[in-house]
Amino acid sequence: xxxxxxxxxxxxxxxxxxxxxxxxxxxxxxxxxxxxxxxxxxxxxxxxxxxxxxxxxxxxxxxxxxxxxxxxxxxxxxxxxxxxxxxxxxxxxxxxxxxxxxxxxxxxxxxxxxxxxxxxxxxxxxxxxxxxxxxxxxxxxxxxxxxxxxxxxxxxxxxxxxxxxxxxxxxxxxxxxxxxxxxxx
Amino acid sequence: xxxxxxxxxxxxxxxxxxxxxxxxxxxxxxxxxxxxxxxxxxxxxxxxxxxxxxxxxxxxxxxxxxxxxxxxxxxxxxxxxxxxxxxxxxxxxxxxxxxxxxxxxxxxxxxxxxxxxxxxxxxxxxxxxxxxxxxxxxxxxxxxxxxxxxxxxxxxxxxxxxx
Numbered sequence: 001x002x003x004x005x006x007x008x009x010x011x012x013x014x015x016x017x018x019x020x021x022x023x024x025x026x027x028x029x030x031x032x033x034x035x036x037x038x039x040x041x042x043x044x045x046x047x048x049x050x051x052x053x054x055x056x057x058x059x060x061x062x063x064x065x066x067x068x069x070x071x072x073x074x075x076x077x078x079x080x081x082x083x084x085x086x087x088x089x090x091x092x093x094x095x096x097x098x099x100x101x102x103x104x105x106x107x108x109x110x111x112x113x114x115x116x117x118x119x120x121x122x123x124x125x126x127x128x129x130x131x132x133x134x135x136x137x138x139x140x141x142x143x144x145x146x147x148x149x150x151x152x153x154x155x156x157x158x159x160x161x162x163x164x165x166x167x168x169x170x171x172x173x174x175x176x177x178x179x180x181x182x183x184x185x
Numbered sequence: 186x187x188x189x190x191x192x193x194x195x196x197x198x199x200x201x202x203x204x205x206x207x208x209x210x211x212x213x214x215x216x217x218x219x220x221x222x223x224x225x226x227x228x229x230x231x232x233x234x235x236x237x238x239x240x241x242x243x244x245x246x247x248x249x250x251x252x253x254x255x256x257x258x259x260x261x262x263x264x265x266x267x268x269x270x271x272x273x274x275x276x277x278x279x280x281x282x283x284x285x286x287x288x289x290x291x292x293x294x295x296x297x298x299x300x301x302x303x304x305x306x307x308x309x310x311x312x313x314x315x316x317x318x319x320x321x322x323x324x325x326x327x328x329x330x331x332x333x334x335x336x337x338x339x340x341x342x343x344x345x346x347x348x
Binding site for chain 2: 024125
């Protein structure tokens, strides 16, 4: 009876030690894996939004843009060149576009221009990003890409921890153009 | 019989001493771990505070009436800096640095860089802390409006805060 009680007490002691060690491990793991991403998300989201907003407003000062078009002499990336790209999607050798910045079709130029602007900011800060522009035309249901996505370091697929600028819409005669920028680390 | 009990007592005593020794070793380990954790936590907290200050300063700059793009009584434009204001703001800030702007921006350096169409840089505010221990930089992309040309440029705001 005495031996049995002693064994029971030792068992209890062992269990207490195991519980204490487990609690200690959990305590350590909690601090080791604790991540506070709120600030990072806010910064990334704000950065993505401000980048798209600034790009859309940017005026292209290249005088060659308006060779074949009489009108606004300083087209904006969003409301002029992107709209022109949506209206004249054919980028082939005989493809027409009102704006011919640097002798290029507006779709080719706008992609190149956005790519340069993104590279000069997010790219130089070692951010990974992805820019997508799609068009939902009058007859279509599914958005179609207006031009190839602009990717940096492989872009930001859904599997990565990414933040987006949210969709920027542009109503054009050809349909609804939507652009989005994803930023990930 | 007497010798047997004494030996048993000695064994139990050394067992108790061993258990107490291990117990105190565990307590010392716990204290060391807690102390180290506190050190790391304080460091992390100060870094977070610095990062939060950098974000606050950036937001203050973006919504500073001396800089943002306004059009009469209309709502100011988002993420936009007026280049005409930008050219003059440093002078105004220097005049009222101690009595007004230091309370807003503390020890920091604020730079606005235009990248397109013409690359140029403007130092808006500069109050460097001598012998700072840490520096945190925050970037924000903005439009740079030039009303003399009727155009919008592309640039960024860089805010560096010191602690």
